[in-house]
Amino acid sequence: MRIIKTVREYLNGRDGINKGSTGFVPTMGALHRGHQSLIESSTSDCDATVVSIYVNPTQFNSANDLGNYPDTLDQDINLLESLGVDFLFLPSYDDIYPDRYRYTIEESEFSRQLCGSHREGHFTGVMTVVMKLLNIVRPTAAYFGEKDFQQFQLIREMVEAFFMDVKIVPCPTVRETDGLALSSRNLNLDAGSRKKAPLIHELMANDVTDGQISEQLGEAGFDVDYVETHSGRRYVAATIGNDNKQVRLIDNVAVGG
Ligand code: PAF
Numbered sequence: 674m675r676i677i678k679t680v681r682e683y684l685n686g687r688d689g690i691n692k693g694s695t696g697f698v699p700t701m702g703a704l705h706r707g708h709q710s711l712i713e714s715s716t717s718d719c720d721a722t723v724v725s726i727y728v729n730p731t732q733f734n735s736a737n738d739l740g741n742y743p744d745t746l747d748q749d750i751n752l753l754e755s756l757g758v759d760f761l762f763l764p765s766y767d768d769i770y771p772d773r774y775r776y777t778i779e780e781s782e783f784s785r786q787l788c789g790s791h792r793e794g795h796f797t798g799v800m801t802v803v804m805k806l807l808n809i810v811r812p813t814a815a816y817f818g819e820k821d822f823q824q825f826q827l828i829r830e831m832v833e834a835f836f837m838d839v840k841i842v843p844c845p846t847v848r849e850t851d852g853l854a855l856s857s858r859n860l861n862l863d864a865g866s867r868k869k870a871p872l873i874h875e876l877m878a879n880d881v882t883d884g885q886i887s888e889q890l891g892e893a894g895f896d897v898d899y900v901e902t903h904s905g906r907r908y909v910a911a912t913i914g915n916d917n918k919q920v921r922l923i924d925n926v927a928v929g930g
Pocket residue numbers: 699700701727729732799802803821824
């Protein structure tokens with residue numbers, strides 16, 4: 674696996690990288706089996722697979738959350754090598770934001786709902802960095818997990834809105850055996866919170882109202898941002914933890930047949 678650390682190096686070598694079909698998996702590292710399934714889809718569909726690891730500060734709306742984001746780079750590199758990834762792109766802030774984030778991609782409706790209404794500017798940060806990464810890598814296909822379903826939808830629509838020549842491929846949420854959706858943030862759960870965390874998935878698939886789920890999560894000690902159903906999909910975001918470490922978990926499932 675070749676590691677590419679600058680945009681310049683990527684652009685200079687792109688003709689050699691994008692020879693046939695190129696699959697791209699953008700990540701923020703702390704890789705887990707969810708990322709692994711995205712990478713496996715890419716390696717089975719495409720001639721070459723590029724993974725990026727970049728913890729994008731513009732999508733964090735709390736310095737604490739950014740500071741606590743897990744960093745497991747050495748392990749990540751080993752995993753990527755074992756999965757047969759061809760290129761790892763590891764850019765720096767100066768490389769990605771030479772404009773100091775003066776230029777942004779904004780969506781004015783769906784990005785303001787659900788997570789967007791609790792994390793101001795989050796999706797502007799996500800869409801801006803994904804647009805930049807897609808423009809640098811120019812893949813044939815890019816892979817996104819359905820765990821972040823709102824993110825996946827916004828990116829798919831952004832690509833359509835800007836006539837971008839890339840296929841956005843959704844991949845199913847990967848879960849622990851107790852139902853907890855895999856997330857890099859799960860590494861920050863203390864033992865007590867880890868035990869409670871699967872309750873989110875357990876409740877959300879039940880035939881009860883959003884309000885009832887919210888109430889039950891509240892009673893179990895979660896601080897609930899939202900439980901909402903839109904277009905046949907139920908979305909939940911809730912925070913669990915102690916004063917030292919709070920972990921915000923999100924999940925979604927298709928509901929109502
Ligand atoms: O889902 C993520 O890990 C991030 O939001 C992404 C798509 C890599 C953009 O920073």
